[in-house]
Amino acid sequence: MLLALYTLLTLANSWLYRETKGVNWFCLYSLFLLSGAIAIALRGQIPAPVSILGGTLLVVVGYACLYQSLHDFFGLEGSHSSFQVALLLLATIAMLEYGWIQPDTGKRLIAYSLILGLQQSHTVLLLLRNHEPALRIPSMSMAVMVGALVISNSVRILGILLHGAPDNYLNAGPFLVWILLVNTCLQWGAMVTYIWLTAARLRGRLEAQAITDPLTGALNRRGIEIAAGKRILLCKRDHQPLSAIVVDLDDFKRVNDTFGHHCGDATLITIAACLRNGIRPGDLLARIGGDEFAILLPNTPLSEAIEIIECLRHSVKHTEIVHGSFHTRVSASFGLAELEPDVEDWEQLSMRCDKHLYEEKLTRSAALSRQSAAWTSPSADTIGLTGRTALG
CATH class of the missing domain: 3.30.70.270 (Reverse transcriptase/Diguanylate cyclase domain)
Known part of the structure; x- marks a missing residue:
């Protein structure tokens, strides 16, 4: 339900700032996270492998969309999306192996958390590359949110290594439940800071227009x-x-x-x-x-x-x-x-x-004026010279 509300919020934001680069990719990020949560919630009503693969891979695709969204938003040169694609392929292999071929909830959650942590770390590095002064505070705030997601996934890996994981994820104990709630809250924080980013970009454009001559592009x-x-x-x-x-x-x-x-x-x-x-x-x-x-x-x-x-x-x-x-x-x-x-x-x-x-x-x-006077009122010597030249 929370992810559904976040998705509606990002859709409204994309409509308001539809000319902003990367905003559509961010909507896809929200939609994929929501779809992954729905797939997990339908466990027992749809085949377990479909729920497992859908719930994990859709989220991984969503974080790849988040990276691409921020890359386009900041207009950074040199795309490193191949790293995200490689992680997506790795996630597909791991989820097929531990979610379908040889089901193992613990190994699957470790692989899933590790891949998400790498994706999110990659996104944090991208956020830190932003050097626009007007966007520094919201981009750093978003980096904190995504960085906290990295820590949350690391804690989940540590907890599973120490205490294991249940066969059915929906029967998880309070530890995994709190990890899920924390991750959801941090995802909300990432979405709010992204809306802050788009609003700050619009404000920067309006301020630039207010001090720029529209004809020449110089300052006014x-x-x-x-x-x-x-x-x-x-x-x-x-x-x-x-x-x-x-x-x-x-x-x-x-x-x-x-x-x-x-x-x-x-x-x-x-x-x-x-x-x-x-x-x-x-x-x-x-x-x-x-x-x-x-x-x-x-x-x-x-x-x-x-x-x-x-x-x-x-x-x-x-x-x-x-x-x-x-x-x-x-x-x-x-x-x-x-x-x-x-x-x-x-x-x-x-x-x-x-x-x-x-x-x-x-x-x-x-x-x-002096030059004009010299041409219209020549001196007596010049007249005499001209007259002599004419007479000669």
Whole structure:
């Protein structure tokens, strides 16, 4: 009855998190455990060999499904399911030998407990391979539950070696009854911690969506504020330099107005990828406005940040944006600021970046104005030279 309730719980969980990898395998784990318990409960109403083989092998298959479920859930590389398959084959041989050919309850329970213990130990090792911070506590809790199942099976082996086992498992004494109840409670704990895992994974995804720009995949304004706040505190504590860059695309409105917003989106996606490729693994990229990006450079002095800006400026300028028949290039302006003792948070640091960005835009605008004036209003010497060239 308890396993039936657990199975209903896991089915409801799989429906809620049906897009989560491995959740269907976990449902199979629950169903196989329930089917194994039903087969054992029907002893006397169905042939004993069928009850014995069904009750043991279905549980072994269930724990193989548990391993595969967690392997897919964590997205781990390199499957070791062949070990589980080998244990399943070994269990089949042992159950046929001691449950049908030469029935022996003691030897069968020892072999069964040993194989389950190996399966569960294999699963614990898989849980310990998880390194996702958001899933560390629920995965460790599940490892404790499955690890306790290993201990329970070891205790059952020890008890049978010392005191033997009855010919009919359903007539077992209090020792084996308590082992069964403990195992059932621990299986419940494993199922609850798995539901905790799926809920934690969903929460992590929602938190990631809340701080990520959906168009470019970079951090959004909230994301960079949170991340920068942590980095600023660390750099101040450790007396390490930190720099920040604000990037603004020049004349981006022209792209939207001339070619449409789809081309504008393609431009933002391409430039975001260009900026991401131009920074280091520990640096952070964010889109903080329509055509404005921010880059946080931890442990980076101003002189090094200037070199990074020049590389980014060159990369942006020579990056071609392609969207269907649309081909263009854009340039960008950069504002740079360094963390100083009077800067307390990201807002103050980004304001200094904006100030320097504005100054660069003014300088560039003035340079373009002088260049335009030189072309439209040539000097007297140039006029005379041109006139002479024309006359000659």
